[in-house]
Amino acid sequence: MIRGRVHKYGSNIDTDAIIPARYANLRDPVELGRHCMENIDPSFAQKVRRGDIIVATSNFGCGSSREIAPLSIKGAGISCVIAKSFARIFFRNAINIGLPVLECAEAVDNTETGDELEVDLSSGEITNLSKGMVFKAAPYPDFIKGLISAGGLIEYARQILKSGGER
């Protein structure tokens, strides 16, 4: 179960906003986290408390394929991102590095910065504790559930290579 305060953003939050390319030589998530959102919200890294949640409207993570984008969000201490929709590369990257990403338009529409949310990742249930409202995120497709339960893409690769390509 995840519990945290909301930092809310608008639509089309791009990867240059999440982490500028000038930090692409960094690899430590915590160091990357210090620069997270700095182009559009310079005080973000100071504001975030461990476990906090980003809520954004549509097309979150558009732009570059840089995996340091979800890594910096995770490194900043964010526990999950809830949006109406995600850019497709960001979505894959987030799943691959273990940053939970949930699609739920109702939760986005009914949540403000500062609200306290509780998220049950196994059921997809999102509770806005400040407003006393409960929402249900779109479930992941079975294929992606399979990847997550295999322990992520790297673990999945180990398994299929060990079994000689059998799935």
Place this chain on the structure above:
Amino acid sequence: MTIVEKIIAAHSDRAEVRPGEFVTAKVDLVMANDLTAGIAVDQFGKIGVEGVFDPKKVVFVMDHFVPNKDIATAEQVKRLREFAQAQGLIYLENVGIEHVVLPEMGLVLPGDLVVGADSHTCTYGALGAFATGMGSTDIAFAMATGEVWLKVPPTIEFLYCGKASKWVTGKDLILYTIGQIGVDGALYSAMEFTGDAVDALTMDERFTMANMAVEAGAKAGVFRVDDRTLDYVRARAERAFTAYESDPDAEYAQTIEIDASSLEPQISLPHSPDNVKPVSEVAGLRIDQAVIGSCTNGRLDDLRLCAEVLRGRRVHPRVRCIVIPGSQRVFLQAVREGLIEVFLEAGAVVSTPTCGPCVGGHMGIIASGERCISTTNRNFVGRMGSPEAEIFLSNPAVAAASAVTGEICHPEEVAKP
């Protein structure tokens, strides 16, 4: 089936695929660059295999921050160079920008399925290939297994008719299109570009259009293979390839028609590629810098267009004009054609091929309060330097003409036809 569906089916041992299905597909080429290969190599190491699935199908291109701009870059590139050597991968450093170089070397061919740890991997759709960007972990998986998982995208057809007027290029068609549908207008979909107006485009213009498919949220942007594609490819191919065409009864999620004959050159205003207006509505805004280059518009046709505007003219004294050929081959040909001389005589600087300012790396970073017109593909906040700077996207002729007058203008104001 559409071109995209046919290519995915052929690479996943299926007779047919439908949008929304999940498949595991074999890849013909896997690419990563100096910004993304580092994490891919780390993740590859965790998988615990000795070697990549096929070293002749894995290519590393050092292009974003090279020639190495600082110690951190030099260390990163050194590590990647050593990994590539040990694995026997195709390794390209100081050759040019990945999306310019791979097609010109014949490393991507029609019908291929290509994945790259760079969002503009979709550029290769110009060749009738299915090419898409992914993150480093997905690329590590592909390096180890030679496969990727994909969700088959629905295809949206963009049908361009009419004859575009002088100074209206493939860049203007794609900017206009993104302006119409928005930066998430093709989210999770493939864009297929069809119609007389795209048949008339040069290969370089098709690369420009396919390149920016991701700016509409698309997974891929594709063209059908025609004689022009075949001429381009036959001069380079060293292996067999397959040209796919969408069936006459292929199912498109939607068909969007665009009349190219009515368009002016287009400008994308800060801070989103879909904030598009015709140049006449933006004309007169003072600029501080003009950048001509990148994987969007750093090819020979782009430099020729730029030279047509700059020949015999001077860059405005207030403006820094930076021209960056997309590859060493483009650079060399531009030297041979006398284009570089035109740029230098006009007062522009010419850089060695690199991504450079496009991604705020080096070679033309902008300061707060500055305004830059650029032939690149993204004008996000802080993309080229200061978050308080403004980036306007245009075609190369508009950027060159604006460099001459010092304000955004239509190329015909400078170069009377």
